[in-house]
Amino acid sequence: MLEAIGASDVDTLFRCIPEKLRLDRALKLPRAASEQEVLAELEVLAANNAHSDSFDWFLGAGTYSHFVPSAVDALISRAEFYTAYTPYQPEISQGTLQAIFEWQTMISGLTGLEVANASMYDGASATAEAALMAMRVTRRTGVVVAAGLHPHYRQVLDTYLAGLGAEVRTLPRTETGASADPAELIGDDTACVIIQQPSFLGTVEDLACLAEATHARGALFIVAVTEALSLALLRAPGDLGADLVCGEAQSFGVPPAFGGPHLGFLAARMKHVRQLPGRLVGETVDTRGKRGFVLTLSTREQHIRRERATSNICTNQGLCLMMATVYLALLGRRGLRELAELNFSRAEYAKRKLTAAGLELALPGPTFNEFAVKLREPSEAALSRARDAGLIAGLDLAPYAPDLGPALLVCATELTGADAIDRLCDALAPQASR
Amino acid sequence: MSESPKTHPTVPGGDPNTGRGLTYEEPLLFERSRPGRVGYSLPAADVPHAPAEETLPQGWLRDDIEGLPEVSEIDVVRHFTRLSTWNAAVDLGLYPLGSCTMKYNPKVNERVARLPGFARSHPLQPESEAQGILELLHRLEGFLAEISGMDHVTLQPAAGAQGELAGVMMIRAYHELRGEKRTRILVPDSAHGTNPASAALNGYDVVSVPSGPDGILHPEAVDALMDESVAALMVTNPNTLGIFEEHIAEIAAIVHARGGLVYGDGANLNALLGLTRPGDQGIDVMHFNLHKTFSTPHGGGGPGAGPVGIKAALAPHLPKPIVRQREDGRYELSDDVPHSIGRLHGSHGNFGMAVRAYTYIRSLGPDGLKRCAEMAVLNANYLLARLRDRFHVPYDRPVMHECVLSDRDLAETGVTTLDVAKRLIDHGYHPPTIYFPLVVQGALMIEPTESESLESLDRFATTLLAIETEAHEAPELVRTAPHHTRHSRLDETRAARKPVLRWQPDEPLS
Numbered sequence: 016m017l018e019a020i021g022a023s024d025v026d027t028l029f030r031c032i033p034e035k036l037r038l039d040r041a042l043k044l045p046r047a048a049s050e051q052e053v054l055a056e057l058e059v060l061a062a063n064n065a066h067s068d069s070f071d072w073f074l075g076a077g078t079y080s081h082f083v084p085s086a087v088d089a090l091i092s093r094a095e096f097y098t099a100y101t102p103y104q105p106e107i108s109q110g111t112l113q114a115i116f117e118w119q120t121m122i123s124g125l126t127g128l129e130v131a132n133a134s135m136y137d138g139a140s141a142t143a144e145a146a147l148m149a150m151r152v153t154r155r156t157g158v159v160v161a162a163g164l165h166p167h168y169r170q171v172l173d174t175y176l177a178g179l180g181a182e183v184r185t186l187p188r189t190e191t192g193a194s195a196d197p198a199e200l201i202g203d204d205t206a207c208v209i210i211q212q213p214s215f216l217g218t219v220e221d222l223a224c225l226a227e228a229t230h231a232r233g234a235l236f237i238v239a240v241t242e243a244l245s246l247a248l249l250r251a252p253g254d255l256g257a258d259l260v261c262g263e264a265q266s267f268g269v270p271p272a273f274g275g276p277h278l279g280f281l282a283a284r285m286k287h288v289r290q291l292p293g294r295l296v297g298e299t300v301d302t303r304g305k306r307g308f309v310l311t312l313s314t315r316e317q318h319i320r321r322e323r324a325t326s327n328i329c330t331n332q333g334l335c336l337m338m339a340t341v342y343l344a345l346l347g348r349r350g351l352r353e354l355a356e357l358n359f360s361r362a363e364y365a366k367r368k369l370t371a372a373g374l375e376l377a378l379p380g381p382t383f384n385e386f387a388v389k390l391r392e393p394s395e396a397a398l399s400r401a402r403d404a405g406l407i408a409g410l411d412l413a414p415y416a417p418d419l420g421p422a423l424l425v426c427a428t429e430l431t432g433a434d435a436i437d438r439l440c441d442a443l444a445p446q447a448s449r
Numbered sequence: 450m451s452e453s454p455k456t457h458p459t460v461p462g463g464d465p466n467t468g469r470g471l472t473y474e475e476p477l478l479f480e481r482s483r484p485g486r487v488g489y490s491l492p493a494a495d496v497p498h499a500p501a502e503e504t505l506p507q508g509w510l511r512d513d514i515e516g517l518p519e520v521s522e523i524d525v526v527r528h529f530t531r532l533s534t535w536n537a538a539v540d541l542g543l544y545p546l547g548s549c550t551m552k553y554n555p556k557v558n559e560r561v562a563r564l565p566g567f568a569r570s571h572p573l574q575p576e577s578e579a580q581g582i583l584e585l586l587h588r589l590e591g592f593l594a595e596i597s598g599m600d601h602v603t604l605q606p607a608a609g610a611q612g613e614l615a616g617v618m619m620i621r622a623y624h625e626l627r628g629e630k631r632t633r634i635l636v637p638d639s640a641h642g643t644n645p646a647s648a649a650l651n652g653y654d655v656v657s658v659p660s661g662p663d664g665i666l667h668p669e670a671v672d673a674l675m676d677e678s679v680a681a682l683m684v685t686n687p688n689t690l691g692i693f694e695e696h697i698a699e700i701a702a703i704v705h706a707r708g709g710l711v712y713g714d715g716a717n718l719n720a721l722l723g724l725t726r727p728g729d730q731g732i733d734v735m736h737f738n739l740h741k742t743f744s745t746p747h748g749g750g751g752p753g754a755g756p757v758g759i760k761a762a763l764a765p766h767l768p769k770p771i772v773r774q775r776e777d778g779r780y781e782l783s784d785d786v787p788h789s790i791g792r793l794h795g796s797h798g799n800f801g802m803a804v805r806a807y808t809y810i811r812s813l814g815p816d817g818l819k820r821c822a823e824m825a826v827l828n829a830n831y832l833l834a835r836l837r838d839r840f841h842v843p844y845d846r847p848v849m850h851e852c853v854l855s856d857r858d859l860a861e862t863g864v865t866t867l868d869v870a871k872r873l874i875d876h877g878y879h880p881p882t883i884y885f886p887l888v889v890q891g892a893l894m895i896e897p898t899e900s901e902s903l904e905s906l907d908r909f910a911t912t913l914l915a916i917e918t919e920a921h922e923a924p925e926l927v928r929t930a931p932h933h934t935r936h937s938r939l940d941e942t943r944a945a946r947k948p949v950l951r952w953q954p955d956e957p958l959s
Contacts, residue, residue: 016827016903020834028826029724031693031847036725043595047814050557057808061566063581065574068565077795078572084489086526088563094540095533098554100747103546103882105941106934107874110532111749117478120951124516130950133750136607139795147650167795174768174791178621178652219505248501250511263795272562273582274572274796275607276752288948294750299944301936302929311944317610317646318885322655327646329610330740334748337529344478344525345488348517353491356501363499381504398575410573433495 065407067271071435075385075426076215076410077138077165077241078274079266082429083338084345087268091337101294101330105309106301111333112308115296118340125246126260127253128282133294133331135279138263139168142209142239143175144292144326145261145281149207149235151290151325156181157205159197159234162188163214165241166415172209186210192218192378192387197225201232207259209237212252213245216387216416216424218380226256235259243267243280245383247355259283268342269335278335289315292326354429358384361427365436369425372444377412377419384428387412390421390443397423401442408439472935475531479952482518488525516951535935536749537879543901543909547851547882547894548641548689550719550741555812558744558805567804572796576781582800583780586772589807590756593737596810596818597718598728599758602737605768605798609716612736612755613647613683615768618790619734619759620681620710621651622766626788629708631680637666639690639886644683644714653680660888664690664844668699675707685714686730687721689886689894691829691848701731710734710763718742719898720826720850723819733760739799743806754802768793824899825850828906832897835910839917843889851896855889864920864927866891871938872919872930876912 022028029037048056067080074080091097095110102108102115115133122131135141146158158176160169162185176183186208187195197208208229213219222238229236238252240262246252252260265277283291289312297311317324346354362384366376369388377387390397394411401408409423416422423443427436501510520528537544544551562568570582590602606612617634624631634648637658645655656674661667671682682704686694694700701711713727713735719742721727727735739745740753747753759767769789770782782797813821826849833852837845841857856866870880870893882894897906920927931937 016831020827020830022830025823025827028823028830028847031695031849032725033695033698036698036730038723038725038729042723042815042818044592044815044818045811047817048811050812053557053808053811054561056811057561057585057804058564060581060585061561061564063584064566064570065578066565066569067571068569072571074571074573076573080569080571084522086488086522090526090529090533092559093530093533095536095538096529097559097746097748098539098544098551099536099749100544100546100549100551101750104537104870104874104880105939106871106931106936107535107537107879108749109936110534110536113475113477113532113535114529114749116950116952120477120479121516123951124514127515130948136611136752136799137795140607140611140793165795167792170769170792171795174618174793175650177791178618178650180652219509221509223508246511247514248510249505250509251515254511270563270568270801271571272568273570273579273800274798275794276754276799276801277795285948285950288950295948295950297944298949299940301939303937305936307936307939309939309941309944311941311948311950314945317642319642320646321642322645322649324642324646324649327610327614327643327650328608329643330608330751330753332748332752333750334746335752337749341525341529343517344520344528345522346517347482347487347489347519348514349485349519350487350489350491351514351517354489356498357491357494359501360494360496360499363504364496407571407574407578429492432492436496 070405070407071431072407073409073425073431073439074407076424077263078271079242079426080271080428080430081266083268086345087338087341090341091334096337097334102310105307109307112296114337114340116298116308118336119296121340121343122280122282125251126282127251128260129285130288131280131282132291133296134336135281135293136332137275137277137279138241139171141261141279141281142168143172145237145259146172146207146209147175148259148290148292149237152287153206153235155204155206157202158183159186159200159205159208161186161194161210163194163216164209164211164239165215168239192216192380193220194225196228198228201229201234205232205234207235207237209239211239211241213242213383216378217382217385218378219249219383222252222255222257230256237261242383244355244358247351248359248383264339267339269338276332276335278332278339288312290325293328294331358428361431362386364433365425365427368436368440369444372440374444377422385424385426387419387422387424389419390423392421394421394423397443401439404438404442406439406442408443473531475528477952478518478520478528481520481524481528484519486519486521488520488522542877543905544879545881545895545897546879547896548716550896550898551747552744552898553900554744554746555809558808561808562801562804580780583772585807586803587774587780589803592810593756593758596722597735597758598726599735600761601764601767602756602758603767604756604803605794606755606757607794607799608751608753609736609738609755610643610647611793612757613643614650615790615793616712616734616736616757617647617651619763619766620712622788622790623710623763624680631678633679635674635679635682637684639688639888640683640685641689641714641716663846664692665694666696666700668696668703671700672703675703675709677707679709681710681712683712683714685716687717687849690844690853691851692844692846693849697730716741717850720822722822723815724822734763739802739806744809745802745805752799752802754799766790821899828897828899828901831906832895832910836913839914851894853889854893856891859920862920862924864924866893868927868930869893869916872916872927873912874931875933878909878912
C-alpha cells in the first residue's frame, strides 16, 4: 500500500502535521482490554445502578418505564437498520425511508396534525424548536410558557432562546393544577403559548379553551407531550386547536436509558411545513413509476441553506424512531388504546388507595397515569421507607413545586400491578401512623 | 411497463406481497391493516376498569386513533424484516460516506448498552442509585479530554450539531461575561452546513473565509477578516477536503490576539487520534461525534451524541448539570456552574451512546486508537493513489482520512458525479458523499475508514475505475443507473413540488 502511495513508511503520511503539533507520547488511557474484560468492567458499572427490573417503579416525570415487546429489539437490531446512515441515497435506503414515512403518518394521526417530521433529539429540544418555529411563522418574539411545562424542558427552551432576544413569560398554575387564563399574558408580540398535556404535575388541561385565548391574539398554540401514551386516550391536540404538537415519544418502546437517547417529535399544519425543522420523508415514484420514498423539502435544512436554515439539526433519532414505529405497529389502534386505559385505571386505583389510607392528592384536577400526592412527613423519609420495600416511589417534588409542601409525583403504568400499588400505599402511609 | 404508485405487481392468484425470488415487495403497514389484529398482549386487569369519561369531560377524550394500523406480530416482523433488506449498511459492505466515518460498530457495544443497569435506569433516580452510571460518565469525560487535549468535557449535547450549538453558546457567554458585544463568526467556505447554522441560531452573522488554492486556510485570509467584532473562528481539522490545516496554530494565535476564540468541528477527529490533539493546536472549544470517531452506530440517521470539550477559560459556561466526583469518592450531578449557558437536553444527553463510546475506547486503548487513525489515513491515501490518474483531484496533495475527487474530467461524456454515485450502487457500494464540500464542483468525498482491508479497498477502486471506463464507452448506462436495485432513480422534484408526507386511505375504511 505504501508503495502505491509512494511513501516510505506510515509516518510519511503525517508530514503535513507540523512537528510541534504532534503528540510525542502515548495517550494516557487505560490499556486495551479484551472483549471479556470490557464486558466484566461494564457489568460492574451497570450493577451499581437501580433500574426498573430491580424495583417496582413509580417514577415517571418525563421518562416512562413501559413494557417493550420482544419484537422491538429483535427488529431494530437488524444491522441493515442500525448500521445504515441518513437515507441520502434513496435507491438503497428504502427500508429506512418507508419506516420514517410510516412514523410520520402515525404521529400525524396521534397528534391530529397534517405533518410530522422524522423526529428530533428529545422532547425538550423539540419544544424549543417548536417555539423557534412559531417565532419564524408569526415574526414575533414573545413566548408564553405554562408553569406546567416540564422544568427541564423550560430550562432547555430558555437556553435555546437566550441569544435571540425573546421574552419568555410564565403562565401560572391554578389551584386545580390547570393553567390560568393566558389572555392577560399574551401581547401583540407573542409568537406562541406553550402548554404541556398532561402537565408536569399530571393534570389534564382544557386545550380548546387555551387554544381559543391564544388564537384570539394571533399567536400559535403549542402543545408539548411528555407521556406520549396519553395521546391514545386524550383527544388529539390538533383537533382542539393546537398548531404545533411537540414532545417525547420515549414511551413508545424506547428504553429509559438514564434519559437518552430518546425520541423528540414535532407535528404541524401543512401550511407551515416550510418552517418545520428536521428531516422529512415524502412519497414519490421512480423512473419506472414505482412508488418509493425520498428525503424532501431539504431547502429548509442546514446542508443546503446553511446560516439561513430553519434549524441546525442534521441527524434525526433514526433508530429510536424505528423502535417507536415497530412498537406502535405491534400495539396498533386497539392495543394502544387498551394500554392507555390500563395505565389510567391503575393510576385511578392508586389515587383511591392512597386517599383511602389518609393521604391527600395535591391537585384535584383530572389526570392520566401520573399524579401528585401530599405526604405527612418529609419526602426523604417516605422515599427511603419505600426503597426498603423494593419501590422507587416517585419524584420528590420539593425542588419543583415547593408550594405543595412534601409531595411526590407518582406514575402508574402496566408495569405497576395492584400488588405493587398496595405496597406503595403501605410504604407512603403506614398503618401505624394512620 | 409502468405501475401506478399505489399498486403492486401481482401474479394472477399469487401473493401480491411477494416479489421476485427473495427480493420482497412490501406495502405500507397501513395497507396491511385488517380490523381486529394486534401484535401485543396486555397483563390481566388486576384493578377495576376506570371509565375515563367519568373523570374527564367527554370532549377531552378521543374516539379512535387515526394513523395506527391493525396488524399481528408476524405481520410486523415480516414487514420490518423485508424493509431492512432494502437498506445498504456498514455490516453489508464498504460505506465510504465522506465526513460520516462509517466505521464498523462492534457488537459488544450493543450488548453492553442493553444491560438493565444502563438501559432501564431513569434520569431522575437518586444519585445514590446511579453511581455506576455517573462513574462511567465521569471516566468518559476524562478519556475524551485526554484524547482531545481539552480541560473539560460535557456529554450533554445529543448530536454534533447540538454540540456546535452548545459550543457557540459558551463562546457567546464568554464574551458577554467580559462585557464584549461581538457579532460575527468566521466560517471557512469548506465547512459543514451545521457550522453557519449553529452560529446563526445564536444570533451571529456568519462571515465566510475563503480557503487558499491549496485547499487550506491561510493566516492572511483570517488576518484580513479578524477584528474585535469577531467572536470566533470555526474550523474543521482535517478539513472537509481531508487535508490537515497545517497553519492552524498560527491562525489560532491571530484569532486569540484579537480576543476571539477558536471552535473546532470534531467531525474528522478520527484522523488525529493519538497523533495530534486539537487542544494543543489552539482550539478553545470543540465537539466530538461519538457516532463517527467512537463507533456508536449511525442508526439510519441517529441517534448520535455530540460531547463538547473546552479549555479552562470556558468552564464557567458549561451546560448544567455537570458530573462531579466528591471528596469521598462518590459521584454527583451538580448545578454549581456560575455562568452556565443552561440546560441543552431534557436529561443528561444520549447516555446509551456514551456507554458504547466508553466500551470502544476501553477496547482499543491508547495504541489501538492511534493505530485506528493511522490505518484510516493509510486507507484514504491508498484509494487516492489508485484513483488519481483517472479522476480529477481538485487538491492533489497528501490527505488524512478522506479524499475528494471531482467529475471534471468526465464532462465530455455527460456523466456527472450523481451518475457515478448511482452506478456504484449497481456494484453493491453505498456511494461516497457527493457535491460536498461546496468548494469543489461535482465533489465525490470518499472516506474508507480504518475498517476496510486491502482487498476491500482494491475492489472498490477497481469498481470506480471500471465506472470511469464505462462513462467514456457506455455513458448512457451510467447516466441511467442504478439498474439492479428495487427502485430506479426516484423523482425528488415531484416529491418536493407536491409533498405527500403521510399515508392517507384512498377511500374511507370499511
